[in-house]
Amino acid sequence: MIEVKNLTKRYGDKLAVNNISFKVEKGEILGFLGPNGAGKSTTMNMLTGYISSTEGHILINGNDILEEPKKAKANIGYLPEIPPLYLDMTVDAYLDFMFDLKKCKLPRKAHLNDVCNLCKITDVRKRIIKNLSKGYKQRVGLAQALINNPPVLILDEPTVGLDPNQIIEIRTLIKKLGKRHTVILSSHILPEIQAVCDRIIIINKGTVAADGTADEIAKNITNEHKMTLRIEGATHTASDKAEITAAIKAISGVKYVRADMEREKGIYDFDVETDGQTDVRRSINQLCREKGWNILMLQLSDLTLEDIFLKITMGEELGKDSEKAKNESKPRPVINLVTEDEIAENSADDGDEDKKEDDE
């Protein structure tokens, strides 16, 4: 349905999109995920023919967007980041205009009624767009994209600025639309993408960082599995900590063990990372039985999409930033309960936030 080959966009020296390729099949809902400024909107603008690509090809239903723009564009319904609404028109007049602009051959009245019902804007059809709330404006924008039943829908951050109820409504609507249309939507909100999309493409700094279903991406990104254990040692003192750490480390398949803070008196938590192939839970259990220790808790912490996203989009800088934060050693209130590890972790978190702000 949509085929993108080696798509590149350069603004002067700045490389906005760098050699992106992907295919979208009929009836698929594809999510573009990426931080602000990653190149999502630029890619979408190229897909819809609003701007041209510096290099590469885009085929929409077999039509090249630059070679046969009219044919290709007739297949697309586009909701840009800012809906292209004429604020001084009524909803009806605007949809009429878009109907004519798209040279729609469907029966006008029935089709517009359908679209309005689908987007739930029937109540406001006589009102002037300027006076509508943000949520309604967004829905009018969506209605506009749906006119002429285009086989491909491209929605740039369709839920931005909506309240939680509206977000759920729009998501449900998109899912419904996905049955009849091929949908590409972008977002920087993870749960949204997870809830709606069959497939996810993570874009970072203009390149495809990952492509697949949420599970596939999770598997590709990391071979390790993490778990958190709470083990009660024999002596209930700090010496337990070292002993248990060493013992777990000796189990084959364990890549990394780290003793965490004292959660209950004399009892410690341990973060364990494995190589992903061996299931070490039984070995640990056996170890504890032999030594007379008790496992009080075992929690598998699989990576969420959020972790993946963070890992992909700021993976490289993460290490650097946290070290930098450590070196700067900002004065911060130290609470006795907090271990040094946690302080390091917190400062690493701060580093992330700084990074995010920079991106924006």
Next chain:
Amino acid sequence: MGAIYRREMGAFFTSGLGYVFLTVFYAFSGYFFYTDVLSSKMTDTSPMFVSMFIIFIFLIPVLTMRLLSEEKKNKTDQGLLTAPISLWELVLGKFLAAFTLFVIAESIIFVYAIILKYLGDVVWQTLIGNYVAMLFLGAAFISIGLFVSSLTENQMTAAVVSFVVMLILYVYDDMFLGRISNDKILDVLSALSFRSRYVEFTTGVFSAGSILFFISTAFLFNFFTIKVLEKKRWS
């Protein structure tokens, strides 16, 4: 093209700009009709038509300033440029909408002609010749204004720049032609004078060459506008 034309016509009247344009046009042309024709107690309409050139300079920029600049500013151009239409349809739709309003405005001439008819004889050939000249001069100026509007996101900038361009075309004869002594260069440059071509019509001469000149200008600037929109996609 039809969709854009209809929307643009609607926008002229919902935004009030159309009413302002017509009112000011009628007020000033009425004033010129009174001072140049009625108070001179002659039915010669030529001085009035000469004065009309000044109205164009002030009012056509108002007509064209928001045509493309506002689309860009409100990002509604995304809707237009991703719709299955060609840039010709887009630009011509806008051009024809502004042109229609201009025709409505200048047709007031016939009201003046009817008034004159009660007072004396009207030379219809000259009058209609002038009307046609105004039409095509207007078309040329509208295409220039539309072109300027495609260059900026700010309607005020578009209006001021178009105004300055048309003002230069108005004073072109006095500013440049008077200073040139070489006959050959003068011939070429005076062929480009919008004002002298237009004034020629008011003396009763119908010059097909001048009409062609105005049409060519309109075509050329509409073509430039399309190139500007196209370039934006490629940059």
